[in-house]
Amino acid sequence: MKKLINAPEAVLEDALAGIAAAHPTLRVDAENKVIARADATRPGKVALVSGGGSGHEPLHGGFVGLGMLDAACPGEVFTSPVPGQMLAAAQAVDGGAGVLFIVKNYTGDVLNFQMAAELAAEEGITVATVLIDDDVAVQDSTWTAGRRGTGATVFVEKIAGALAEQGADLAEVAEMGRRVNDNSRSFAVALTACTTPASGKPGFDLPDDEMEIGVGIHGEPGRSREQLRPAKEIVATALDAILADQPLNTGDETIVMVNGLGGTPLLELYVVFNEVAAVLADKDIVIARNLVGSYVTSLDMAGVSLTVCKADADILSLWDAPVNTPALRWGT
Amino acid sequence: MKKLINAPEAVLEDALAGIAAAHPTLRVDAENKVIARADATRPGKVALVSGGGSGHEPLHGGFVGLGMLDAACPGEVFTSPVPGQMLAAAQAVDGGAGVLFIVKNYTGDVLNFQMAAELAAEEGITVATVLIDDDVAVQDSTWTAGRRGTGATVFVEKIAGALAEQGADLAEVAEMGRRVNDNSRSFAVALTACTTPASGKPGFDLPDDEMEIGVGIHGEPGRSREQLRPAKEIVATALDAILADQPLNTGDETIVMVNGLGGTPLLELYVVFNEVAAVLADKDIVIARNLVGSYVTSLDMAGVSLTVCKADADILSLWDAPVNTPALRWGT
């Protein structure tokens, strides 16, 4: 295992200290493992809290700041944080208007946030929850754990965060978060496995001419293994899955994210975006806004995820609203 | 070789098309391979042009925009662009106040930009050149090619770009660029080799418990190979080399970049930044501003470079000036 770390057990603590040192706009509670905005929540503003296992940076800590999250709770690598962290985060940022938990749909995240919501209620904090489940690679049914939450998290955090900044109440912010999630679909492909610091070995062996189709962001294998193909064909596969699940019409406006999984050079992400733009242009689907970069990663995994969010004028105007976080910044 | 591309020969063309599709603030000349600001250069503003081989994204195209570069010329992967590209860029963005070429010190870049400067002069465009040579891993002497240009490029482009935006003349902007370069030192360490699309194989074999010390950003091996060590010790080695070359005093203010080489997760970069902050704090050297992320990459190489720039009040205020590029944005 080759990592720039001191010890597998110390990764989270060291990285949190680094985040604290790097970003004066953030306030890091090392004891409770909470990354919060340095400025107090404006009284009456709904506070947004998200979190999940570490290893997906900049998600979530990199999205804490004006117009996006008020706090993030990073767990150990690929491990949901514990309820105490989430409670501490909620207490740190509640501005009296309630707290929105933005939770990616994984059993661990769901259960821990659920317990945290109960604890918060006991402390008199009103909590609403938005569950993110955008990954169309996963079969969805009442018998399964449901779809994973992946790229759409960025869209939900940005857009719900902007609405909260504008003074909307908790129900409105939660409703908008759910709307964005409902409008979003993702699909990911991996060229290599990632290696967690604790395990020290790649999660799976992948021959030099193969790729995993339909992977998540936790190093698990995907739905199937296939021959490595040109970017154009990989994009076609991913977009087919996305559009089959949520057909879009001519003229529909979208926000598209081409997201690197951690070990993929930006050069390749632009190659991928070019193919995405070509396919959507062909169908007269408009990419009104886009993100090309590594926003929701899976440690050092090489690969890409695509997220397409159907966007109306409200969503676009909230997208364009000012944001000032380590990983997304405009208008400030 | 595992890459999200269509064909090795098509990488640059496809990526340029992707950049054009992703960024409405940029104007991409696919024929001449020039990435320029979409808005015309303000008459009387000095125009900044940089360029170099591709594979270092977001450098340079990701730094084109308000307050930074006016145009970038991307060459083939790890290959300096040709003089014709640079001339086309200079012609596209000259606002009558002259053009500053920002050139990383590699024989190819230097010779091609030199030829371009001659061509531009023939076209009546005044050109000044700033050479970036910040990499202390390379022995510097009149008998060698001199030090490589690496991380300091970002600092020079940002700070000279801000000064140009404020209306300074070509000599002043060039002078500031040289000052920032003179004040900056870098050192890099690689955990893995990178693979160019054309060669299809990693540039060197590195056993699982070793690292290359003092690498550049073109996949070449470093000055020596050593046992992999904890982040703390790697940082000590790098900072020792940097501070030995440019001693800093108690109270000195700096801009520090912890830069991922392409395949390194952000989580690890924060671990590294934490160590850098600790060492400098110990010496009472102030990190007044910082960048933690992947800004000057070497395709998919895992590793990190540190850049330390001694910064006075002028430099800091230019650093803080508004910038609006795909990869760096604040104040707008």
Place this chain on the structure above:
Amino acid sequence: MDIDLARTWVQAIAAAVDKHKDHLTQLDSAIGDADHGVNMHRGFSAATTALTDYTPPTVGAVLVKTGTTLISSVGGASGPLYGSAFRAIGKALDTPTADTQQFAAALAAGLASVQQLGAAAPGDKTMIDAYAPALAAFQQQANSGSDFATAARAAADAAEDGMRATIPLQARKGRASYLGARSIGHQDPGATSTALIFRALAETVTAR
């Protein structure tokens, strides 16, 4: 089962988890996210620490404390699930000692709590597939008048059988469910840690 034994059980789990940490993580690497060993290790290390300076009034208090500590230190799916299980088991044992029948009832409360929280059914390829047969075996021995150690050994055997029986299953809950049919052929990490927990119980009470 008494207070001391309960504490020794938790320590024995911690020791077993420490020993099998890498194995649990490797199982989780195949069909999950490679953290189950580390998660369990973090949790049971914290639990033994929490118990060190604690003077529990009842058997149950030991286990409630253990559960609470797991919830506050593990994270992931296994933290709330095991945490609730231990809390439920503990809440059902509000006495300084517990006999085999009482313990069977407590284990049942623990399973109910896991199922209520995680909504998994037997056959979904989760810890339930080790827990449910272990509980059934323990209950059966209790009903037929066996002593605690015999019941615990039967439970451990059944848990291990159940653990092995997860191999051919296709996961319907937890991360492994994302793999669809590709989860078949791998042993569930949570079922494996459940088997460790029951084996630790059997060994603890047998050693006494």
Place this chain on the structure above:
Amino acid sequence: MDIDLARTWVQAIAAAVDKHKDHLTQLDSAIGDADHGVNMHRGFSAATTALTDYTPPTVGAVLVKTGTTLISSVGGASGPLYGSAFRAIGKALDTPTADTQQFAAALAAGLASVQQLGAAAPGDKTMIDAYAPALAAFQQQANSGSDFATAARAAADAAEDGMRATIPLQARKGRASYLGARSIGHQDPGATSTALIFRALAETVTAR
């Protein structure tokens, strides 16, 4: 040397570069940035294309066009260096044909141009280490009255000797210089392509 031969020489270089592309890139991978083969291939493909519809008035015009095309298509260090060399060689051959002495003088102008631009000296582990001995051998044969083909073969042999002699050298110019002592033991890619260029010349004029 005449116009046709000059054109055939450039085509022969292109063919040789095509054949040895991967080898050049692998050499550059060891002590550089793994692009020399691709660079040379891009450049000489462009040069042959540029010559296709071109009716050159002189031997030199063929080579000036080749050099200009290299400069505008190669990039990297080798683009300007080889480009200037061919332009300088061409500028010295302002006639429809050139004899051995004239060609020797032109080759000397080419080397001077590389040295002026790149400031490398013999022994720095660059293309110069193949070019300089090739020129010396060609000049010597020319001085002793050998025919063009004999001179060209002597130059090719000397270039290949020079190329091999770069192996033990420590680089002082170009990317390989960054490696310090670690550049020792590797053959210089640019010296290797220079040897290809002189071998192509020898074969072209011998075939005539």
